[in-house]
Amino acid sequence: MILPAISSGGRAAQARLNAEKAAEHPQPQATAETDLDDSGTAGVLQRFVQISDEMSAALAQFRGRRQFELKSDTLTDNFERVLDDDTVPKVRQILSLARLGDKPISWLLQMARKLFADDSDLALVLRELLRRKKLEKSTRQRLETLLQTVVAQASPKRMNAGINAALKARMFGASMAVRAALLRETYRDFLESDEGPVSCYQDWIALYGPLQRTNVLAFIEAALLTDISAQDPSCSRAEFGQLLARLNDLKRLRSADGLFIGGLLGDELICRHNPDESDWLVFLFGLLTWPDELDQLLLGVLGERVLLSLHRERSTLLQTVRRFSLQLPLQLFADEEAPLRLARQFSLLADVAYTHECIEQRRLGGCS
Structure with a gap:
């Protein structure tokens, strides 16, 4: 038969019982050597009882401390969705305030909102308190009324x-x-x-x-x-x-953003004139929102520096920007006709750039 395990407290009790029996019913002493053995055994037994008592006390203290730590951890975990700072101390303050039965609910609500300004946070805290805490009846009733008031006054959409x-x-x-x-x-x-x-x-x-x-x-x-x-x-x-x-539209814009900005900033000539991602983002949003203002948008992103460059270089810049601009999804523009108007503006600018490039090349050696 398998004997059940004996706890440290049980071993201590058994040791005390054995010691008491030994004291009440001493065995006959045959020799001096037997006396020494009995004396040594009694000392060991007494020491074992003392150690067992100390172990039991230490174990009880450890268990109490561990239970307190677990409760604190659980309390923190239960408020993970509360995004306010110093949640647990504020929760304890709400509990203390709720116990003040002579104060009206309006006062309690005012004080609670000073601790948790966001309705979602406050509702989460109150629900968790009502679910977890062992509360006095009057305190529970006040917290329930407080929660009902918060929910009634809040926007359901924003709270949820x-x-x-x-x-x-x-x-x-x-x-x-x-x-x-x-x-x-x-x-x-x-x-x-x-x-x-x-x-x-x-x-x-x-x-x-x-x-x-x-x-x-x-x-x-x-x-x-x-x-x-x-x-x-x-x-x-x-x-x-x-x-x-709407989310799909935003994801479409994200993809277009990556291709447009990544393509432009991957071009050496573009980066030589403006490598700033933020400026090209402004240009992108301008194209999508005000496609008829291409001249001003180009001036804003490339600045007057482009006016000092060779016309051949300007033509290359314009062709690169045009290529990536006309690849933008139709759905992102302000209206369906916007890409066509944008393409016409790029064509006009390209004609002007080509004319100036030809004039420049004639000076340098000819243009067909």
Whole structure:
């Protein structure tokens, strides 16, 4: 038969019992050598009892400390979607305030919003407290009323969007070295906006810088897909359908951006005149938004420096810019006729450039 394992506390109790029995019923002492053996055994037994007691106390202390650490870790994990700073201390403050039964709910709401200004954060905190904490009845009732008030006063779309996008905002915020709360707000703005892809792109560049534009779009896509599959999505199916269409337009712009900017900055002559990516982004957005202002757009991106170059070089520059400009997707332009008007303007400029190039070559040796 397999004997059950005995805990350290059980071993200590058994040792005490053996010691007491030995004291109550001493064995006959046959010789002096036997006396010495019995004395040594009793000492060892007493030491074992002492060690067992110390081990039991240490084990109990360790278990208590570990349980406290686990509770703290769990508390932190439960608030991962809360993007406010110093969440756990603020949660404890809300609990303390909720226990003040003589204060009205309006006062409690005001104090809670000073701690968590964002409705999504505050709702998450209150729901977690009501789900996890063992609360007094009066405190629980006050927290429930507070949560109902927050939900009633908040925009359902913004609240649910903030909750559903929070983890993606935290993840992308860490990789992009930007505040997660700012990314969350950008996602909410995307849901509520009806702007086209170019305007969205420009807003993101103004807010996060040109180097982050593709990362912001990746976040928006991840947040939108998470929101769609959430238990409480922020939008209806019809609204999500429109948002997915807008997302596809933005992804089309991202691809066009990569081909256009990458192609131009991969050209040695272009880079000799202007290697700045931001300037070429401004030119790209200008083409898509104001395609009839090609002259001014070219002057803005190439500046007066191009006027000092040879006409042959100007013609080559113009042909390179024309090639990449006319490859831009039709759907990105302000209207369907814009690419045709743009092509005509490039043709006129090319004719002028060719004429000047011929004049220049005649001076240098002839032009057919």
